[in-house]
Amino acid sequence: MNKYLILCVDDEREVLDSVIQDLDCFEEHFQLEGAQSVSEAKDIIEDALREDTHLALILCDHIMPEQTGISFLIELSENSETNKAKKLLLTGQAGLEDTVEAINHASLDFYLSKPWEGEQIRSVIKDQLTQYMIEHEPELMPWAPVLNTEKIFNAIADNRVSFGE
Known part of the structure; x- marks a missing residue:
């Protein structure tokens, strides 16, 4: 299986630790990293790319000291890698205008507000990772027990139908 990265970015250590703890169920199959700043997140992404690890999902706070989460997500959406x-x-402070800007730049797939529930965030992450794998991973079968099994099997069936035509 290819290597994939889940990156969580929040300048508050307690929040970051809590998010990572909520997502540790994915650690067996994904590289799970945390960053307290955009510059640290950029370093982690660069290291991952050098190791041929794909950034599958980034969960980012909005209000941070050096750069807003939305501007960082827009930047990532404009980078081919x-x-x-x-x-x-994941924020409690993004305004409607900021959120609309992110959506309009096609750089936001989902919005979660703080405080969050552990089960809610795990469910959203699982759905987003399932969609990512269906769109970008040629070998879906190994992901069936890890992600949304029904969606993975449907995608495998759809792929067989389109190859058979």
Whole structure:
């Protein structure tokens, strides 16, 4: 299986630790990393790309000291090496205009507000990762037990039908 990265970005250490703890169920199959700043996140992404690890999903806070989460997600969507990643905003402070800007730039796949429930965030991440794999991973079968099994099997069936035509 290819290597994939889930990256969580939040400048508040307690929030970041909590998010990572909520997502540790994905750690067996994905590289799960946390960053407290956009510059740290960029370093992690660069290292991952050098190791041929794909950024599958980024979960980012909006209000951060050096750059807003939305501007970072827009930047990632404009980069050919990161534009395919699922981009999620986890924040309690993004205004409607900021969120609309991110959606209009096709750089936001999902919005979660703080505070969140662990089961809610795991469900959203699972759905987003399932969609990412269906769109970008040629070998879907190994992901069936890990992600949304029904959607993975449907995609496999759809692929067989389109190859058979």
